Amino acid sequence: MGILEVKDVGKRFGGLQALSDVNLSVKENTCHAIIGPNGAGKSTLLNCLIGKLIPDSGSVMFDGQSVLGRAPHEINQMGISRVFQTPEIFGDLSVMENMMIPIFAKRDGNFELNAIGSVFGNKDVVEAAEAMLEEMNMADKRHMHAAAMSRGDKRRLEIGMCLSQQPRLLLLDEPTAGMARADTNNTIDLLREIKEERDITIAIIEHDMHVVFSLADRITVLAQGTPLVEDEPEKIKGNPKVREAYLGESA
Amino acid sequence: MFGLDRKDTRLLILVAILTMAAPFLLNPFPEGSAMAQFNAGYPDLMQRFVIFGIFAIGFNILFGLTGYLSFGHAAFLGVGSYAAIWMMKLLTMNVIPAIFMGVIFGGLFAVIVGYISLRRSGIYFSILTLAFAQMSFALAYSVLTPITGGETGLQPKTNDPRILDGTLADGATPKANIFGLEMSSSFELPLGSWLFTFNTGYYLAAFVMLASFYVAIRIFRSPFGMMLRAVKSNQQRMTYTGLNPRPYTLAAFVISGMYAGLAGGLMVAMDTQVGPERMFWTASGEVVLMTILGGVGTLIGPVLGAGAIKYMENIISKINSDILHTWFAFLPDGLEDLVVTLIYPFIGKGWHLTLGIIFMLVVIFLPGGLVEGGQRIAKLFSRKKADDNTSDVAKAPAE
Ligand SMILES: Nc1ncnc2c1ncn2[C@@H]1O[C@H](COP(=O)(O)OP(=O)(O)OP(=O)(O)O)[C@@H](O)[C@H]1O
Ligand SMILES: [Mg+2]
Numbered sequence: 001m002g003i004l005e006v007k008d009v010g011k012r013f014g015g016l017q018a019l020s021d022v023n024l025s026v027k028e029n030t031c032h033a034i035i036g037p038n039g040a041g042k043s044t045l046l047n048c049l050i051g052k053l054i055p056d057s058g059s060v061m062f063d064g065q066s067v068l069g070r071a072p073h074e075i076n077q078m079g080i081s082r083v084f085q086t087p088e089i090f091g092d093l094s095v096m097e098n099m100m101i102p103i104f105a106k107r108d109g110n111f112e113l114n115a116i117g118s119v120f121g122n123k124d125v126v127e128a129a130e131a132m133l134e135e136m137n138m139a140d141k142r143h144m145h146a147a148a149m150s151r152g153d154k155r156r157l158e159i160g161m162c163l164s165q166q167p168r169l170l171l172l173d174e175p176t177a178g179m180a181r182a183d184t185n186n187t188i189d190l191l192r193e194i195k196e197e198r199d200i201t202i203a204i205i206e207h208d209m210h211v212v213f214s215l216a217d218r219i220t221v222l223a224q225g226t227p228l229v230e231d232e233p234e235k236i237k238g239n240p241k242v243r244e245a246y247l248g249e250s251a
Numbered sequence: 252m253f254g255l256d257r258k259d260t261r262l263l264i265l266v267a268i269l270t271m272a273a274p275f276l277l278n279p280f281p282e283g284s285a286m287a288q289f290n291a292g293y294p295d296l297m298q299r300f301v302i303f304g305i306f307a308i309g310f311n312i313l314f315g316l317t318g319y320l321s322f323g324h325a326a327f328l329g330v331g332s333y334a335a336i337w338m339m340k341l342l343t344m345n346v347i348p349a350i351f352m353g354v355i356f357g358g359l360f361a362v363i364v365g366y367i368s369l370r371r372s373g374i375y376f377s378i379l380t381l382a383f384a385q386m387s388f389a390l391a392y393s394v395l396t397p398i399t400g401g402e403t404g405l406q407p408k409t410n411d412p413r414i415l416d417g418t419l420a421d422g423a424t425p426k427a428n429i430f431g432l433e434m435s436s437s438f439e440l441p442l443g444s445w446l447f448t449f450n451t452g453y454y455l456a457a458f459v460m461l462a463s464f465y466v467a468i469r470i471f472r473s474p475f476g477m478m479l480r481a482v483k484s485n486q487q488r489m490t491y492t493g494l495n496p497r498p499y500t501l502a503a504f505v506i507s508g509m510y511a512g513l514a515g516g517l518m519v520a521m522d523t524q525v526g527p528e529r530m531f532w533t534a535s536g537e538v539v540l541m542t543i544l545g546g547v548g549t550l551i552g553p554v555l556g557a558g559a560i561k562y563m564e565n566i567i568s569k570i571n572s573d574i575l576h577t578w579f580a581f582l583p584d585g586l587e588d589l590v591v592t593l594i595y596p597f598i599g600k601g602w603h604l605t606l607g608i609i610f611m612l613v614v615i616f617l618p619g620g621l622v623e624g625g626q627r628i629a630k631l632f633s634r635k636k637a638d639d640n641t642s643d644v645a646k647a648p649a650e
Binding site: 073082113 | 254256390472473475477478483485488489490491492494495499
């Protein structure tokens, strides 16, 4: 039994069957990659896991509990954090504040009327945020407006924000898109380190095969809304069906 | 100091000095001089400055931090006023219970309105709040006449129960007071040809304003305040970070409703009467203008905006054509008439025109409001200084 169990999930947008009969089981403390051509339904699948979309059919279980019918903030509080395909950060706030908000959310829950103490009086939160910024190599940018950063930096910030919550399941939607090669490698190293040091399960969508093969323990190939194959990385590489799905898309 | 960092402490002290010295600062022109009509240091107007300052500070906690634009905040001010006047009719002419109940009722009403309106955001939220405020106005104006006094409103009467006060002496009228000290009592200080008035009501309102300002600073700097800014910045990220934006926005809404109720209670303490027009939609619009004019989301902006608008409303509206003629009497007759004719639409009842033009200029050229204007001027000076002496004067970016 995996920590994440997706059973027979289907999702339709008007005339488009974006997902059909999706079954996916992610084992605890592994890294599971989901790959597939553009429009395969990868992001849609993640949306169904975090409460952004409600599937038309099927079930989604996290750690033995259903996530369907729960509000997004409740699902996060269960231990699922997500990095989006286009960075979702608090653009009007400073980098440091961006990093502190998820830590407050983890510490205080989904609502806390803490209106009199100063933000920076919460030493535990400040320290945790500073440590995470250090880990993401962003300590020098802490006073910057988050919106003013490069796309790659925004993405790293978002990854850091998710990691700072110490989620049990981390969902990454193309985390290295828009990053320079060096940053991509840093991110791979960081995720590897985290995977080894912490009890964390990672589900990652990625087009960059270098990233996929560096991190993944298992790979699911999604095409036209259905899983095509699921296997170990080595076996996926030589699978003719996979080549076809990709070559059919981008020649 | 007071749990604030140095910059905020300085700002608080500055505001404290300005409000305490207002009777001097706002009366720079000698009595009877041609410029005396620009003096704003009389109790009635000074009270309005600080009371509308409180109203705008509270409004800014909602609008400035969360970005939710309420077009119905005058309703909370009105409810606070009615609660206050009923305290004066039933309990005592001491203003403390009146002000306290103003806050409570403003907050309670905000819980209801906020709970419903916050189901929508953007323009729909604004329209819902506006609808609530107009319904409140209509209720106060006619339906609830037994409670609100309808069109004529309410004021304390000699035969009200007032269970905590002793019976009034024959012929005496009920006067708002704080433990016996009447709100309307003043100490007048003539200095040369100047006359300075220190009014009890003003100082009470000013102290309350300072306290409100202090609380607002604490809220701005707190984790709660940061979450409110997160609501404005990216609600999507917020929910997927495990935070529920709804109670945050509702709390901000209720806090700002309490500020409005406080302002309403103070208004009654200063001038013991209420009418439904206090809840009219123009009153709700005014606090929006104040906040934007001063600087949305800044600490001091709403206070400046409230001051600027109340100053124009009371001073520019008093200028009439006779006054203009005396000012421009030095010009040749024909030219004098021309100048007066040109200026005339902008004064007296035309003060709204002046306000509109100033508002447009500020929004277009200073989107950050008067605060941004101040920062630009300060920057200009600090740059000059830095140029004068090439020492390492910190060109601190204005925040
Ligand atoms: N909210 C939506 N409403 C309608 N159609 C949608 C919606 N979200 C996704 N789709 C459609 O569903 C299909 C799958 O989209 P999805 O974003 O999941 O693909 P993806 O595998 O993530 O692709 P990419 O690699 O380009 O990110 C696409 O055809 C997309 O246009
Ligand atoms: Mg996608």
